[in-house]
Amino acid sequence: MTFGPNTTERIARARADLRMGVPVVLQGGYVILAVETLDQDRLAAVRSLGDLALAITARRAATLKIAAYDGDLARVPLPADADVRWVRAIADPADDLTMPMKGPLYGLREGDALPHRAGIALAKSARLLPSVLVAPVADASSFAVENGLTIVPEYAALTTELSPIDPVIFARVPIEASEAGRLHIFRPEDGGEEHYAVEIGNPSRDEPVLARLHSACFTGDVLGSLKCDCGPQLRAALGQMGANGAGVLLYLNQEGRGIGLANKMRAYSLQDQGFDTVEANHRLGFEDDERDFRIGAEILRKMGFRSVRLLTNNPNKVARMQDHGIAVTERVPLKVGENRHNHHYLATKASKSGHLL
Numbered sequence: 001m002t003f004g005p006n007t008t009e010r011i012a013r014a015r016a017d018l019r020m021g022v023p024v025v026l027q028g029g030y031v032i033l034a035v036e037t038l039d040q041d042r043l044a045a046v047r048s049l050g051d052l053a054l055a056i057t058a059r060r061a062a063t064l065k066i067a068a069y070d071g072d073l074a075r076v077p078l079p080a081d082a083d084v085r086w087v088r089a090i091a092d093p094a095d096d097l098t099m100p101m102k103g104p105l106y107g108l109r110e111g112d113a114l115p116h117r118a119g120i121a122l123a124k125s126a127r128l129l130p131s132v133l134v135a136p137v138a139d140a141s142s143f144a145v146e147n148g149l150t151i152v153p154e155y156a157a158l159t160t161e162l163s164p165i166d167p168v169i170f171a172r173v174p175i176e177a178s179e180a181g182r183l184h185i186f187r188p189e190d191g192g193e194e195h196y197a198v199e200i201g202n203p204s205r206d207e208p209v210l211a212r213l214h215s216a217c218f219t220g221d222v223l224g225s226l227k228c229d230c231g232p233q234l235r236a237a238l239g240q241m242g243a244n245g246a247g248v249l250l251y252l253n254q255e256g257r258g259i260g261l262a263n264k265m266r267a268y269s270l271q272d273q274g275f276d277t278v279e280a281n282h283r284l285g286f287e288d289d290e291r292d293f294r295i296g297a298e299i300l301r302k303m304g305f306r307s308v309r310l311l312t313n314n315p316n317k318v319a320r321m322q323d324h325g326i327a328v329t330e331r332v333p334l335k336v337g338e339n340r341h342n343h344h345y346l347a348t349k350a351s352k353s354g355h356l357l
């Protein structure tokens with residue numbers, strides 16, 4: 001019998017620690033700090049450990065014209081005089097245009113990128129800027145114990161296994177689109193965000209269900225933002241399910257295509273500087289789409305659905321559902337909500353991300 005946290009639970013703690021600016025220790029002998037939450041005291045403390053490397057994704061490195069010798073990331077040695085502002089400016093593109101000269105910068109070729117990769121994966125899962133400082137530490141276990149820090153095996157952050165997701169509760173919620181609405185709550189066992197399913201009527205489990213996988217968009221869904229088409233898509237999908245008498249809408253908490261609301265607002269700020277939705281993600285160091293569609297497939301399966309008529313304009317969603325064992329018998333287009341503010345956004349999704357207009 002053991003009271004202590006297992007690896008998954010340690011990773012959940014590590015995410016919370018990084019969000020607060022608390023360092024995390026990797027078993028292999030490294031200390032990790034998230035750049036977004038770095039402060040002067042912790043930078044000074046971590047400097048005393050030895051040579052520091054700043055890890056950024058290959059996407060961010062491309063913007064800064066740094067060679068990414070590790071493929072998906074680059075390790076930049078930290079100059080002796082670099083302060084928090086300097087470190088932050090490498091990770092955060094906010095001031096790229098006003099203070100473009102950050103160099104000369106180069107990426108390390110020698111050494112192991114595994115801890116850096118694990119650190120970036122942790123920062124992404126904490127919905128922070130995807131950049132970390134990495135310092136070596138001689139005895140990881142005693143260093144963690146002495147300083148009260150969370151320790152995780154470095155391969156663990158890279159695990160590609162999907163966490164089990166459990167149904168928590170459901171209850172009747174009559175909504176505008178249908179009085180026969182029910183809201184189901186699903187909770188991942190790895191401490192990740194909860195996701196919701198709105199079930200309309202009593203859809204048969206033996207035939208394809210009218211379904212939508214809707215990724216959270218606080219600005220569009222709640223505020224009625226005109227920068228995207230999410231709000232109208234959400235309401236139109238529920239409306240169609242109501243008219244049809246049955247359907248299921250998954251509301252997946254993958255805000256900003258999986259980068260989180262703070263990073264999405266960073267992306268919006270870059271869009272105000274003239275970059276499109278894809279370029280903005282890349283400048284921040286993210287891929288265009290960081291969502292994990294296995295979550296949606298798994299929730300559908302848990303609810304007993306095997307095949308869907310999918311409401312979407314995104315062929316990639318159709319492909320990912322099929323990859324993850326949900327048959328898509330039909331793609332049902334969902335073209336609503338175009339306006340003069342989102343025209344360019346929708347055109348970019350069509351030309352760069354394969355969305356069907």
Ligand SMILES: Nc1nc2c(ncn2[C@@H]2O[C@H](COP(=O)(O)OP(=O)(O)OP(=O)(O)O)[C@@H](O)[C@H]2O)c(=O)[nH]1
Binds near residue numbers: 215233281311
């Ligand atoms: N990173 C980023 N995310 C955005 C931006 N605009 C909207 N989003 C997010 O994009 C996601 C859109 O989700 P969906 O509408 O489910 O998916 P989709 O890929 O557009 O495909 P459809 O099914 O055709 O709507 C939401 O998570 C929004 O928060 C943006 O400019 N940048």
Ligand SMILES: [Zn+2]
Binds near residue numbers: 221229231
């Ligand atoms: Zn939106």
